[in-house]
Amino acid sequence: MVATAPEPVTSAVPYAVPPAHNGAYWTWAGYRIHYVHAGEALRSDHPERPPLLFIHGFGASTDHWRKNISGLQDQFEVYALDLIGFGRSSKPSSGYSPQLWRDQISSFIKDIVGKPVVVAGNSIGGYSSLYTGATCPAEVVGVCMLNGVGAFSEQQSDQAPNPFRAAIGQMVKTVVLSPLPSWVVFQFVRKKSYIRRTLEQVYVNKEEVTEQLVEDVYRPATDPEAPAAFAALFKAERGEYVDVLLSQMRCPLLLIWGDADPWMNTYSRGELFQKHYANLEEHHINAGHCPHDDAPAEVNALLSEWVMTKVVGDSANQVAGNWVPLG
Secondary structure (H helix, E strand, O other), X not given: OOOOOXXXXXXXXXXXXXXXXXXXXXXXXXXXXXXXXEOOOHHHHOOOOOOEEEEOOOOOOHHHHHHHHHHHOOXXXXXXXXXXXXXXXXXXXXXXXXXXXXXXXXXXXXXXXXOOEEEEEEOHHHHHHHHHHHHOOOOEEEEEEEOOOOOOHHXXXXXXXXXXHHHHHHHHHHHHOOHHHHHHHHHHXXXXXXXXXXXXHHOOOXXXXXXXXXXXXXXXXXXXXXXXXXXXXXXXXXXXXXXXXXXXXXXXXXXXXXOOOOOOOHHHHHHXXXXXXXXXXXXXXXXXXXXXXXXXXXXXXXXXXXXXXXXXXXXXXXXXXXXXXOO
């Protein structure tokens, strides 16, 4: 059962809603949700093909998927969604959790898409995609994680945390994420120069770090709601362990790893996924933390082939009736 979303926190500073970029707005549980839709004709021309739903990573938005949308919209109906707290969607000052984003994605599939999807996500969007696929099986027929994050239970230490270290860590978190210090930190990290340096560290193909990309990351940070949302996002609850979610999931899983990611060891993470889930396909490519934007042509080809062979070609899914409209 999908939990009811918490009541949204309304910004105290009214401002003009940024225009939908080649997309539209949807209201869910009082939140303003931005999404993009392309390839509409494919629904009637190829009804056997599930729509693709793209979920961005931390600090990104639907804009981060423009190369994948343009590259795949002639083969699939495609959607991209701004999670609450990001992009052109509402940015409340509290209430963030993996469950909130899971519920947002699940409701979007039922209310807007109207049929089960393949959900593909990068980084925290990959974790959100997995969470939705594992706990909302009626809405998802396949999950693709692109350098997806999330902890495995076996990675956690059995030793009790050092009380002094835990207290210091909590104090630092409380101080840094209180209103004024977090505002100061936010003013620094939202600078275009900082955004560009960070992107260049996590991209292999430096020519893909364009002025447009920097602007796409910068623009949502100019919303009046953004500083409070930034602090609140770091206080979000930790989600369920990845291995627990994998034990609940039944649909095919595609893992695409950008091996030059400086933030994770993709091979050791891949081994953990293989240990806990059999129905997966895995690819390692020469890209960084955002392989879909760093090497879009390669990712688009891998995703398209996997959907057609492992999802559409899975007769068990079709017999189970996954292609009927969601009620």
